[in-house]
Each structure stands twice: as structure tokens, then as C-alpha cells.
Amino acid sequence: MTATLLEHTRETPDQSPLDELVSVAPATTGGPDAIVVDGLAKRYLNGTEAVRGISFSVSTGEVYGILGPNGAGKSTTIGILGTLVRLTAGHAAVAGFDVATGARDVRRHIGFATQEIGVDDLATGNEFLVLQGRLHGLSRRDATRRAHLLLGLVDLEDAANQRIGEYSGGMKRRIDLASALIHLPPILFLDEPTEGLDPRARVAIWETLERLNAAFQMTIMLSTHYMEEADRLCGRIGIIDRGLIVAEGTPAELKASIGGQTLSLRYAPDSPAELLARVRATLLARDDVLAVVASDGHLSVEVEETAAVTPELLRVLQREWAAPQALSIDQPTLEDVYLRSTGRGFGEEELAA
Ligand code: ADP
Secondary structure, three states: OOHHHHHHHOOOOOOOHHHHHHHHOOOOOOOOEEEEEEEEEEEOOOOOEEEEEEEEEEEOOOEEEEEOOOOOOHHHHHHHHOOOOOOOEEEEEEOOEEOOOOHHHHHHOEEEEOOOOOOOOOOEHHHHHHHHHHHOOOOHHHHHHHHHHHHHHOOOHHHOOOEHHHOOHHHHHHHHHHHHOOOOOOEEEEEOOOOOOOHHHHHHHHHHHHHHHHHHOOEEEEEEOOHHHHHHHOOEEEEEEOOEEEEEEOHHHHHHOOOOEEEEEEOOOOOOHHHHHHHHHHHHOOOOEEEEEEEOOEEEEEEOOHHHHHHHHHHHHHHOOOOOOEEEEEOOOHHHHHHHHHOOOHHHHHHHO
């Protein structure tokens, strides 16, 4: 029996949208590697080298994140894998097909949700999804059913007959995600899926992605500049900086690679910049301090071992009338990993971009 026939027969009312979608999704196909990238590079016509030779692979069923500041080359990388951008060197295979020579096959196996939301503002959510389903070759009846289920999955049932132009930013992201899923692809690409969304809307997207990954074994590759998003969602992360992958691993592995510990010093929000600059210089001059990152009255100080160093640092700062308001000892974060890998703070690079 084909998947389409199954879709007609399994319309039992007590199934969740996700259960019913799983029952009609094609079995996950392909080998153990959903995505293989080897020496990939992209030089745009204006000479910008957006991606400068990167290699990684993503296993079937994995959630892989490419994390980096604005301008690092994330969209370009995801765009190449999604066959929207042409590579200029190296190789990439998605679902076993070469992106350069088998773009049509790649497209059949992937969903792609972008930052520039490709939705039609005049259509209702339901009309838009039915049309997308028809474009993917579903019958009207199947497309209607699929649209209904996907609207349930992304929690837009109540807005199904509202024009997309009236949707909030978070709702637009969700309808875009639903449309990327209309053919139930085994591999999903997401370019900055929660860019600009408020925390609640962001969590709603994260939860949907987690459910999709768990239920379908769907391989998900996303780009993000939100550390928290990469940390929470991704099984593995590649940190990208100026077109190169500078660190890769599970969030835990990346943080463990730091070795040292982080001491957080907090100063009053209205502290003069001169005070913070002086504290930073004092700390950086010491051998027992490995690195210092400053932002908004907050200094993050990387040291070999906090217990050994903290009392002495405090004494020094007190002597200079520069003791912090509060002090805490933190585990390393992905920000620390980025700093260690590039020698710059993530925020500095974002500002420069
Ligand atoms: P990210 O997604 O990490 O913000 P991008 O891949 O969008 O990074 O961009 C990487 C670099 O390539 C940036 O310097 C950007 O300005 C440049 N770039 C992106 N798209 C184009 C384009 N179509 N033409 C020329 N340069 C581009």
C-alpha cells in the first residue's frame, strides 16, 4: 500500500497530528550520513570569500547546528546544501546526492525554511499549505489533510483561515516551517529559524523541532547566532568564523575543551567604562588569567582554576578600589569556546559585522 492510501485510512480522531504524519511519512532512506561536506568553498562574484573550505558530516537523525556571528558564512553554507547557492570549490552530498550535479534529487529529500520568509501574505495559512502540497504532487484531498495536520503540528489551527499577512512574526515562522514539511522530507534545513523572535515564540519553534526529530528521526541542520539555541537544540555544533569551522563537537565536548573555569564579575550598570577597562587591563596583565571578555558591566574571566585564583584577584581589585558588586563561578559556555577558538568575543564580531 502506498503512503498516500495509508493517509486516507488512518484518519482516526484520537491520533495526534504528529502520530498521523509519522504514519504517512516515507521511511528514512539513505545511508548513515545524511549530509557530507568536503572542502566546501564559496566565492561570490564580488570576490567575497564567504566559505573558505569547510568539511563536516551529519548523521541521519542528528540535529546539527552551524553557529557563528553575522557574516560568518552560515546562510551561504546552508544555501549551498539546499541547492539555492552554487558552490565554487569542494563537494557536498545531501541524502546521497551531489548538490552540484543532483540538485533535483536533493530537493526531493529536503525541506528548507529561510530567514526571508517565502510565504504569500494574501493567502490564508490553510490555502498556502494546500497549494504547497499540490505543488509537491499531492492530490487535493491529501494536500488538504496534510495541511490540516501540519497546522496542528505547528499550533496554528485557530489561525488556519486567517491571512498570513495578519500573522505575527512567530506565526509566520511556524507556517513557513509547516510548508517546508509538506512533503515530509527526511532532511530539514533551517536558516536562523528563530531570528528576531521573542523568547516564547522561540521556545515554540524549538519544541516543534524536537518533536519532529524524535518522531521522524528527521535530520535537522540549522544555522544560528544564538548560543542558547545551539546549546539546547543541537546534538552537535560546528562553530563557524569568517568562512572556516574553528571548532566542532557536542555542546558538552566543546565546553569541556576549554579546560579552565570562568569567573563572572558584575559591576553596577552605570559603572564608568573607564573602571571596567582598568579592571580588564589589571586582570589581563596577570599570568593566572587566561582571557577576559567584557560586556554590559559584566566581565567574564577565564582562569585555570577558580578556587586557587579568586581570593587573590579579589584582593588586587579591592586594593585598586575596583571590587565587583557580585561574583560567581560559571561553567564554560559556547561563548568561551568561540573566544578561545578565534581570539575574539562573539559580540565584538557581531558588532563589526
Ligand atoms: P551569515 O549567514 O553567517 O550571516 P552569510 O553566508 O550570509 O553569513 O555571508 C557571508 C559573507 O558573504 C558576508 O561577508 C556577506 O556579506 C557575503 N555575502 C553573502 N551573500 C552574498 C552575495 N549574494 N554576494 C556577495 N557577498 C555575499
